[in-house]
Amino acid sequence: MAERSQFDHDRVLAHKFPESTYVYTERDAAIYALGVGACGRDAIDADELKYVYHENGQQSIQVLPTFAALLSLGSMTNGIDLPGLQYDPRLLLHGQQYIELYRPFPSSASIQNKVSLAGLHDKGKAAIVEIETKSYEKESGELLCMNRSTIFLRGAGGFSNSTRPYSYSNYPNNQVAAAKIPKSQPFAVFEDLIQPSQALLYRLSGDYNPLHSDPMIAKVAGFSCPILHGLCTLGFAVRAIIKCICRGDATIVKNIFGRFLLHVYPGETLITEMWLDGLRVIYQAKVKERNRAVLSGFVGLHHLTSSL
């Protein structure tokens, strides 16, 4: 645990994160799409081939909206230091991800990331750090997306006064409130097999944390074998929503929120249940083999497709 005397609220809030750049090509977008299971069940899937191949002579491949999360990861791959907060990187888990999309992604781009602290919470047994990344296309200067990544640092809590645990956030609470799962039957349900090699493929998109590939490191972190990247599970769930609710039109996705409830093992079956609530899709993903919820959240849409 961090020593309490080291924690200084003003120093933390004054901390400046370096700007970072991220360059991607069509190849990266296609590898990402395969990493989150696109065309995994059907190599000519009518909704998904466009993410991995220039279908029907299209000029460039399309980019899945959850690709946006990689831009923020690009700014954090070397870790992030916060003054006065000590943590064991082996115990780090991804807690939540919130993404706002301002326009469809170009198939290749050079990105400038502006990173800031969006939240910090002392939960006693853990510290929760929230990092906001605004990603601009370098050429046009246009803001493409905003990511807010919540990192759950097991064992790093207790850094503030225990009678008044520190909690700071700079955004409205209701923006990322945990989704309340309706009691009614879901509007749609989609089942997908996460291949045993899925994490090994997904890591090629830039998250090389050995927690997802190295059996020894996974054991130190408390798991029986390497676990799936949270953002890979999120990619599977949102792809299911694009298929079942957006009828394959990913451009109607406006924002995405997911809370990682439990780890997923590669090789498990993911069942995504979805409910329509106006222009919001509430969803929950479960692993079939353990009958446990592993992810829940919402996807906001610009409009509904006419076929619904």
Ligand SMILES: CCCCCCCCCCCCC/C=C/C(=O)SCCNC(=O)CCNC(=O)[C@H](O)C(C)(C)COP(=O)(O)OP(=O)(O)OC[C@H]1O[C@@H](n2cnc3c(N)ncnc32)[C@H](O)[C@@H]1OP(=O)(O)O
């Ligand atoms: C300065 C440090 C920054 C470092 C940055 C480095 C780079 C980071 C890059 C981005 C991340 C990439 C790394 C990716 C890693 C992964 O993909 S790990 C795999 C995906 N994640 C998971 O599998 C996690 C699954 N979830 C869980 O295992 C559990 O939910 C949990 C996170 C361990 C928490 O469970 P538990 O300890 O039982 O918590 P509770 O007792 O229920 O709650 C305690 C408080 O914490 C709040 N909380 C609980 N879960 C979450 C969550 N998922 N996200 C955010 N907050 C959570 C909960 O509300 C409680 O708070 P209070 O209600 O106020 O008490």
